[in-house]
Amino acid sequence: MSPSHFVRKQFTWNASRKAAALVVPSLLICGMASATPPPRRQEQHFKVEAHPVVTIHNPNGTITVKAWTKAEVMVISTRASDYVEVDAEQMGNRVDVSTHAAADNVAPDDMRADYQINVPEDAELQIHDDSGEVNVANVLGDMNVETVAAGVDLEDSAGYVTIKTVGGSFQCTRCAGKLEIASISGNLRLTDIHSFHVHAQTSTGNILFSGEFLPNGIYRLKNYSGVIEVRFSPADSFDLSATSLKGKVINEAMLTPKSHQQHFYSRFGNSLFGTFNAGRAKVELTSFDGTINILKRD
Amino acid sequence: MATITCKDFLDRLESWMEGDVHSDSQAHLRNCPHCRSLVEDLKAICGEASNWRADEIEVPPRIWTYLQSHLEQEGLIRESRPAETAKATWFGGWFAALPRPALAGAYLTLLIAGAFTLSRPMNRQSNEDLWRADSRDSTMPLRAQLIAEQNSFGSFNNANPAVNASLNQNLAIVDNYIALCEKSVQEEPQNEVARDYLYQAYQQKADLLAQMTERGENNR
Numbered sequence: 001m002s003p004s005h006f007v008r009k010q011f012t013w014n015a016s017r018k019a020a021a022l023v024v025p026s027l028l029i030c031g032m033a034s035a036t037p038p039p040r041r042q043e044q045h046f047k048v049e050a051h052p053v054v055t056i057h058n059p060n061g062t063i064t065v066k067a068w069t070k071a072e073v074m075v076i077s078t079r080a081s082d083y084v085e086v087d088a089e090q091m092g093n094r095v096d097v098s099t100h101a102a103a104d105n106v107a108p109d110d111m112r113a114d115y116q117i118n119v120p121e122d123a124e125l126q127i128h129d130d131s132g133e134v135n136v137a138n139v140l141g142d143m144n145v146e147t148v149a150a151g152v153d154l155e156d157s158a159g160y161v162t163i164k165t166v167g168g169s170f171q172c173t174r175c176a177g178k179l180e181i182a183s184i185s186g187n188l189r190l191t192d193i194h195s196f197h198v199h200a201q202t203s204t205g206n207i208l209f210s211g212e213f214l215p216n217g218i219y220r221l222k223n224y225s226g227v228i229e230v231r232f233s234p235a236d237s238f239d240l241s242a243t244s245l246k247g248k249v250i251n252e253a254m255l256t257p258k259s260h261q262q263h264f265y266s267r268f269g270n271s272l273f274g275t276f277n278a279g280r281a282k283v284e285l286t287s288f289d290g291t292i293n294i295l296k297r298d
Numbered sequence: 299m300a301t302i303t304c305k306d307f308l309d310r311l312e313s314w315m316e317g318d319v320h321s322d323s324q325a326h327l328r329n330c331p332h333c334r335s336l337v338e339d340l341k342a343i344c345g346e347a348s349n350w351r352a353d354e355i356e357v358p359p360r361i362w363t364y365l366q367s368h369l370e371q372e373g374l375i376r377e378s379r380p381a382e383t384a385k386a387t388w389f390g391g392w393f394a395a396l397p398r399p400a401l402a403g404a405y406l407t408l409l410i411a412g413a414f415t416l417s418r419p420m421n422r423q424s425n426e427d428l429w430r431a432d433s434r435d436s437t438m439p440l441r442a443q444l445i446a447e448q449n450s451f452g453s454f455n456n457a458n459p460a461v462n463a464s465l466n467q468n469l470a471i472v473d474n475y476i477a478l479c480e481k482s483v484q485e486e487p488q489n490e491v492a493r494d495y496l497y498q499a500y501q502q503k504a505d506l507l508a509q510m511t512e513r514g515e516n517n518r
Contacts, residue, residue, distance in 0.1 A: 060458055108458045130513070131460035148509070149464035166506065167464040184468045184502060203502065204471055224475055224495065245482070245491055269491065288479070288495050 040082075046073045046090045051141065054119050055126040057098040062114045063129050067121035067138035074118040081110035124159070151186070169205070187226075202226065210297060213238040213281035225289040231297040237277035242285040242292045245269035249285075251294040302326050307333050315340055429487035433496075437480075440500045447507045456513050465510050472506060475499045 054073055056063055061080075068074075073095045077086040083106040088097045099113040112132070119125070125143035127134055129150045136143065136152075142159040145152050151169045154161065158176045165183040172179065172190045178197040181188055185204045193211025196218070200207055203224040210231040213219060219238075221228050225247075232238070232253060242249045248270060255274025272294075285292045307314075307326045314323055314337070327334050456462040479496035486492055 060460070106457070108460075111458070131458055131464070148513075149460045166468045166509070184506070185471055203475055203499075224499075243491065245489070245495075286491070288482075288492075 040079045042075075042077050042086060042088075044075045044077075044088045046075075046088075046095045047071065048073055048090075048095065048120065048123075049093050050120075051093070051122050051124065052120060053094040053124045053126070054117065055094065055096045055098075056115065056117070057096075057128045058113055058115065058132070059099060059111055059130045060108065061099070061112045061129070061132040063117070063127060063132070063134045064115065065117045065119060065125060065127070065134075065136045065139060067123070067140070068118045069121075070118070071120055073120075073123070076116040078114045080112035080114075081106075083107075083110045084113055086113055212236065213283060215280040217281040218284075219281060220284045220286075222284075222286045223290050224287070226287075227291050227293060228285050228287055229293040229295065230283065230285060231295050232276065233297045235277075236281070237279060238281040238283045239275050239279035240272065240283045240285075240294065242272040242283075242294060243269055244271075244287040244290060244292050246289045247287055247291045249292045249294075252296050253294050301329065304330060304333055311336075311340075315344070425488065427487075430484070433483050433487055433493060437483075437496065437500070440497075440504075444500060444503050444507065447504070447511075461513065465506065465513070469503070469506055469510070472499060472503045476503065 048071060050071075052073060054065075056065075075088045075095070075097055077088070077097070077099075079086060079099075083101060083103045084099060085102045086097070086099055088095065090096075097115065097117070099111070101111060114132075119139060121138060121140045123139055124141040125136065125139060125145070127136075127143070127145045129145075129147050131147075131149040133150050134145055134147060134152045135154075136145075136157065137155040140158040142161070143157065144162045145154075146164045147168045148166045149168050150165070152163055152165060152171070154163075154170075154172045154175060156174045157172070160178045161172075161175065161180070163170050163179075163181040163183075165186045167185045168183065169186045170181055170183065170188045172181075172193065174192045174194070175190070176194045179190070179193070179195050179199070180197075181200040181202075183202040183205055186202055187205040188200045188202050188207045190198065190200065190208060191210045193209065194214070195211070196214045196216065198209065198217075198219045198221070200209070200220070201222045204226055205223060206226040207221045207223055207228045208231075209219065209221055209229070213232065213236045215237065219230075221230070240253065240255060242251070246269065249272045251272055253274075253276045255272070255276055256279075258273050258275065272292075285294070302322050302325075304326075307323055307330070310318075310320065310323055314320075327337060456465065476496070476499040479492060479499050482489065482492040483496050
């Protein structure tokens, strides 16, 4: 072997080693990159038109929805683990957000995903969240929220709102529009309400209503046990019907008795019927075993 | 004010007893001791009848004695009989002893009113039975269906302990609620509110079982 051939071969070997030293780590990095799950915090934006619909399905976690002035939906999701996936996709003027397991037998804590979502204020919302909590603020469109154990906190709404929980509590502050709430054991707290239609029902939870009784408004609060408390102001005008089959009715309103015959079931339980001021709104309070308080608002 | 005759008053007696009070009837009653006495007797019968227990179908002898003695005191019947025999034959005895035809209408009205008020407890009893049967008929299929549904998936076990606990806890709440409502409906079958609560409790249980089934299946 000539010296030149040796040098040439040595050079080729050295060049190959150098090339390998550069290429192999690059390939490894690329390979690792393709196997790495997306970051746990993701931010996605969707351009929408007027009155978009946003649906959110999340088995466990906190969902916070706020209205903003942009014509887009922003979804920021934070996954608790890599065993859970978040899908957010747009279909026309609807944005669907959902959480699902990426593996079998995922531990409950690993299934958690939290969302922070911004929507136009006229958006319609459909939210399903089994456990965790749901907070919605300043959304004026219609909304439907269903939970098992998650509590729901709503502020400054104006649309047709339907809430259904099993054990989760519900709190509504400065809500207008139409409210229909049903729960089994959740407490329902409705404060500074400016709604013309409130239908709230819980079996063992308490119900607090503090707000205006609008003319021609209908307010039906019903529970099985627990306390129903209604706070009225001297300027309110309502026709009251309060019945507790086995519990008490405590009243601070100076009511004018009804002249016509009472409702047929007044002979059962403790009932109170009467008119406050001109009786423009209709207030029906019904409990099986609970106490009904009709108190003056401070 | 124009006054009316006893006959006119007796013609209006039934509506009077139902609360339809006219001023000329009132004026007549103020001036006529016979009609006043008759009205008092009818009110006494109604009062006694409404005090009877719902299951008291047999008319107690004291009522017959009371009626008989009152009518004898008023001179409206002449023949006095022992209470036991009077109870068996009082209807014929009284009509045989009618003092004058004008009062026949009064007695007839009294008897009809008496029969009506006496039948009220019996009607109430049968009404309650009807209500109970109606409740049973309408709730039994629901109840059976719910039990079958609950048995079909055995014990619920969701992976999320918070959901698991909430659904099981609320199912127990609804079961307790159903038991109390059923008891209440059994005690007061005509109580519409209790029935309404019972149906609502069944509805809640159906909803809850549907949610548990759905989440149980999703979890598998």
